[in-house]
Amino acid sequence: MNVSVPTLPSLRLALVGNPNCGKTALFNALTGSRQKVANYPGVTVERKEGNFVSPIGRPVVAIDLPGTYSLRGRSPDEVVTRDAILGRLEGDQRPDMLVCVADATNLRIMLRLVLELRNAGIPMLLALNMMDIARYRGITIDVDGLSAELGIPVITTVAVSPDGTQALLQQIDAMANAGLASTEPHWHALDASEVRDAHHLADRLVDRFVSHPANDRDWTRRIDRILLNPAGGLLILLAVLFLVFQAVFSWATLPMEWISAGFDWLAQTVSAILPAGLLSSLITDGVITGVGSVLVFLPQIIILFFFIILLEDFGYMARAAFLMDRIVGGAGLHGRSFIPLLSSFACAIPGIMATRVIENRRQRLATIMVAPLMTCSARIPVYTLIISAFIPNRQVWGMVNLQGLVMFSLYAAGIVSAFAVALVFRTFVWRGKSEPFIMELPGYKRPLVRSVLLGVVQRAIIFLKRAGTIILSMMILIWFLSTFPAPPEGATGPAIHYSFAGIIGHALQPLLAPIGFNWQIAVALIPGLAAREVAVGALATVYAIGGDASGSALSQTLSAQWSLATALSLLAWYVFAPQCASTLGVVRRETNSWRWPVAMFVYMMVLAYIASFVVYQSAIALGG
Amino acid sequence: MHDPVMLLDAVLTYMIVFAAAAFVLWRIFLPVRFKTVLVHRLSGRKEPCAPQAEEKGCAVGCSGCALGSIHKRQA
Ligand SMILES: Nc1nc2c(ncn2[C@@H]2O[C@H](COP(=O)(O)OP(=O)(O)OP(=O)(O)O)[C@@H](O)[C@H]2O)c(=O)[nH]1
Numbered sequence: 115m116n117v118s119v120p121t122l123p124s125l126r127l128a129l130v131g132n133p134n135c136g137k138t139a140l141f142n143a144l145t146g147s148r149q150k151v152a153n154y155p156g157v158t159v160e161r162k163e164g165n166f167v168s169p170i171g172r173p174v175v176a177i178d179l180p181g182t183y184s185l186r187g188r189s190p191d192e193v194v195t196r197d198a199i200l201g202r203l204e205g206d207q208r209p210d211m212l213v214c215v216a217d218a219t220n221l222r223i224m225l226r227l228v229l230e231l232r233n234a235g236i237p238m239l240l241a242l243n244m245m246d247i248a249r250y251r252g253i254t255i256d257v258d259g260l261s262a263e264l265g266i267p268v269i270t271t272v273a274v275s276p277d278g279t280q281a282l283l284q285q286i287d288a289m290a291n292a293g294l295a296s297t298e299p300h301w302h303a304l305d306a307s308e309v310r311d312a313h314h315l316a317d318r319l320v321d322r323f324v325s326h327p328a329n330d331r332d333w334t335r336r337i338d339r340i341l342l343n344p345a346g347g348l349l350i351l352l353a354v355l356f357l358v359f360q361a362v363f364s365w366a367t368l369p370m371e372w373i374s375a376g377f378d379w380l381a382q383t384v385s386a387i388l389p390a391g392l393l394s395s396l397i398t399d400g401v402i403t404g405v406g407s408v409l410v411f412l413p414q415i416i417i418l419f420f421f422i423i424l425l426e427d428f429g430y431m432a433r434a435a436f437l438m439d440r441i442v443g444g445a446g447l448h449g450r451s452f453i454p455l456l457s458s459f460a461c462a463i464p465g466i467m468a469t470r471v472i473e474n475r476r477q478r479l480a481t482i483m484v485a486p487l488m489t490c491s492a493r494i495p496v497y498t499l500i501i502s503a504f505i506p507n508r509q510v511w512g513m514v515n516l517q518g519l520v521m522f523s524l525y526a527a528g529i530v531s532a533f534a535v536a537l538v539f540r541t542f543v544w545r546g547k548s549e550p551f552i553m554e555l556p557g558y559k560r561p562l563v564r565s566v567l568l569g570v571v572q573r574a575i576i577f578l579k580r581a582g583t584i585i586l587s588m589m590i591l592i593w594f595l596s597t598f599p600a601p602p603e604g605a606t607g608p609a610i611h612y613s614f615a616g617i618i619g620h621a622l623q624p625l626l627a628p629i630g631f632n633w634q635i636a637v638a639l640i641p642g643l644a645a646r647e648v649a650v651g652a653l654a655t656v657y658a659i660g661g662d663a664s665g666s667a668l669s670q671t672l673s674a675q676w677s678l679a680t681a682l683s684l685l686a687w688y689v690f691a692p693q694c695a696s697t698l699g700v701v702r703r704e705t706n707s708w709r710w711p712v713a714m715f716v717y718m719m720v721l722a723y724i725a726s727f728v729v730y731q732s733a734i735a736l737g738g
Numbered sequence: 739m740h741d742p743v744m745l746l747d748a749v750l751t752y753m754i755v756f757a758a759a760a761f762v763l764w765r766i767f768l769p770v771r772f773k774t775v776l777v778h779r780l781s782g783r784k785e786p787c788a789p790q791a792e793e794k795g796c797a798v799g800c801s802g803c804a805l806g807s808i809h810k811r812q813a
């Protein structure tokens with residue numbers, strides 16, 4: 115970095131391009147950010163800013179935008195891109211420079227957008243990204259010829275390699291030094307004949323400047339012949355999902371034992387050092403037992419995300435969505451609903467935000483309404499806790515682990531009910547023709563070890579942070595509510611019965627008795643509304659304070675205290691219940707009304723109660 | 739309760755509980771707008787008139803959505 119240069123004026127630079135061409139990967143490489151990158155279209159749905167300093171010391175503000183094919187702005191995410199480029203966003207300056215990012219292996223579609231972007235009146239350059247893949251496949255591009263023809267600089271980049279952005283950085287400096295002058299945008303929506311002309315022009319450019327080898331080393335089609343095979347593809351999908359859940363259970367066992375042994379040791383040490391009293395109880399029963407019981411699930415979360423990120427980067431996730439559509443075809447969900455639903459497996463909130471790629475408002479609403487039924491990662495602790503307490507760890511049919519099988523069915527229950535609910539919505543609430551499934555399938559890519567590991571570490575850090583902040587403080591409050599007020603003089607029965615938590619739990623219990631929940635569960639469900647996995651910690655603390663804990667592990671306590679019917683009923687509850695206030699908040703924000711979050715809460719609550727009731731009563735009837 | 743150790747024990751406990759309650763209140767229950775105004779008033783600046791968009795998406799920050807915010811690499 116050159117120190118002698120006095121502060122250069124800063125530059126605003128926007129990254130535009132088709133979906134899945136690597137804009138966010140470039141943005142991350144330039145700014146050192148960690149925005150989500152995945153191998154399917156429609157990942158970025160919001161405008162994001164980041165800063166970096168160019169090689170000659172110019173401060174640059176980079177803006178990452180959602181991918182688009184044109185400036186027409188048909189869906190909410192495309193509108194964001196259009197308005198950012200045309201300077202229509204209130205209080206937002208128009209960028210000084212556009213970096214058009216193209217997938218070098220699929221230049222044709224991007225060239226159309228480049229031609230359209232010329233009307234934006236902003237100086238621009240074209241970055242041919244994914245050059246590594248193009249080179250591997252033997253695609254050659256006449257960069258100088260293309261640049262001369264388009265009249266803008268063209269450079270090549272590899273967003274995922276450490277020095278793949280050098281040419282881009284140099285070009286940015288060169289253009290900024292030469293002076294950047296924007297003109298008024300003279301963009302207007304193209305009519306049909308102009309669109310056709312742009313297509314022809316783009317086709318001619320590709321014919322002139324791009325040459326494909328006779329036998330392209332593109333594996334995508336060959337792999338797809340197997341993975342998207344009508345019969346075999348589904349079997350492979352089931353097998354993949356199945357293996358993932360098996361791994362979540364079997365690989366995690368050992369590290370989970372270590373973590374829980376660590377917390378036991380910590381609790382014992384603390385109670386040996388501190389004098390018996392309030393503080394000691396707070397730290398052992400509240401903090402260590404409560405937070406510990408949630409943190410134990412770190413290994414499972416890491417393993418699950420490892421697979422999710424691996425499959426995402428490889429390009430299989432988009433295929434999974436495609437195959438799912440085959441099974442449920444006719445549920446009436448839009449093709450573009452699948453990526454939001456897949457994202458909801460991590461958390462419903464990014465999933466709901468990802469619905470911005472859906473143009474049709476009703477279909478967007480239908481997708482938002484069912485997204486929370488997908489099994490989010492905050493449910494994992496609750497599921498695994500109950501499964502490990504009540505489902506024997508043995509093999510059925512030779513090689514299938516029963517616990518993994520139950521977990522798999524819980525995920526399946528979420529997916530099936532989401533499609534069922536969507537169908538109901540489409541049949542009774544929003545009648546209308548359903549559109550065919552159209553989705554571009556991304557090319558397969560070799561997952562990069564570094565980016566997979568980084569993604570996993572990032573998830574782990576988020577989980578730990580969450581445990582250390584919001585879960586920790588909620589556990590402290592739960593401890594307080596379970597300890598105070600102290601029982602009156604001469605009270606019989608455990609002290610916790612006289613506490614706030616005991617009073618609340620006993621008050622709610624009659625309502626929940628038909629579905630088999632005891633008062634401890636009632637207490638745990640309330641903080642679970644703020645963060646699902648707090649319910650696990652709350653159970654641990656309530657049982658520890660109540661003196662009902664048998665042994666150190668919460669699962670041992672539960673299997674001694676609950677009937678199988680109660681356990682199954684709680685699992686059913688967690689599949690459906692609207693146990694997450696933040697999701698409802700995001701629905702309110704995204705739909706701009708209270709109507710939909712309220713409707714969501716009501717329908718999920720009713721569904722949860724009915725499901726638990728049916729499960730509990732049938733389990734009782736079967737002698738559970 | 740007159741034992742100084744017991745007193746210290748109680749005082750520390752209440753302080754921790756109070757801090758946790760304040761944190762939960764702040765993170766979950768207070769609306770974003772209110773927080774923006776409060777933060778700006780306390781630091782002596784005038785608060786921005788438009789409601790500030792919430793960067794994180796959700797107040798609680800699930801495993802997925804905290805990824806929505808920009809994390810700058812430490813230079
Ligand atoms: N091999 C290779 N892979 C790349 C390159 N750039 C991006 N990728 C991968 O391409 C996929 C898509 O990248 P993203 O950055 O998410 O694409 P995007 O343009 O932001 O997509 P949207 O946000 O959906 O519009 C990811 O799996 C990246 O890891 C590259 O130069 N070489």
Ligand SMILES: [Mg+2]
Binds near residue numbers: 139150179
């Ligand atoms: Mg992106």
